[in-house]
Amino acid sequence: MDNRSKIIEAAAELLEASPTGQVATRSVAEKAGVQQPVIYRLFGDKDRLLAAVVDHGFEQYLGAKRAAEESADPVADLRRGWDQHTQFALEHPNLYHLMTAPGPTVAPRAIGEMRTLLRGVLERVAQAGRLAVEPGRAVEIVMSANTGVALALLARPDEQRDIGLSRQVREIVLAGVLTPGPAHRTPAESVTVPRAATTLAALLRSDPPESFTAAERALLAEWLTRLAQDTTTSQDTVTS
Structure with a gap:
């Protein structure tokens, strides 16, 4: 095991056993069997070690x-x-x-x-x-x-x-x-514009239409995201 791995393992063990949730680099160095400056050379500072x-x-x-x-x-x-x-x-x-x-x-x-x-x-x-x-x-x-x-x-x-x-x-x-599952959905809980936009955006991300250019897909994604976040339309239902 290299010094970096030994230091991380030592710090993790000391952290788990600490009654205060604190560890000192000196204790870490001792447990890992390295000099304290090695910790700073490998990690830069204590924050990066943690x-x-x-x-x-x-x-x-x-x-x-x-x-x-x-x-x-x-x-x-x-x-x-x-x-x-x-x-x-x-x-x-x-x-x-x-x-x-x-x-x-x-x-x-x-x-x-x-x-x-x-x-x-x-x-x-x-x-x-x-x-x-x-x-x-x-x-x-x-x-x-x-x-x-x-x-x-x-x-x-x-x-x-x-x-x-x-x-x-x-x-x-x-x-x-x-949203409620189909078995629990009431007529008053029909699909709203934001909900429909959220679903369509997710489907398009998983299977983007090849007939659209990259710019068109990006524009459509932006529109759908804005619709999904538009709480003013949350009471509007999608009708045919």
């Missing part, structure tokens, strides 16, 4: 996400993803606090990949006609709520961490970003 630790810690989590097989129900996949996120936070509280804290100043790559993976699930939800808001906006809503409830649970003593709270918040949030 960003590497977060990326390392989430690699297994993200690996499971990447390997997960898509089911026929993207909404069910969305719920499973929420629950996995909360469970990871409860199992790795120090790492999770580090990832969601205002610092370090260097954003870990894992955050970007988490958004990308969630966006992929939400694109499938949109293609199925079940997403009520634009996928990019839905990513922000779901991640913010999922992170918030996870942090709220971590702020409680272990014996008061009720996983049922996460599921309850999940359903409240999903009710705000999803």
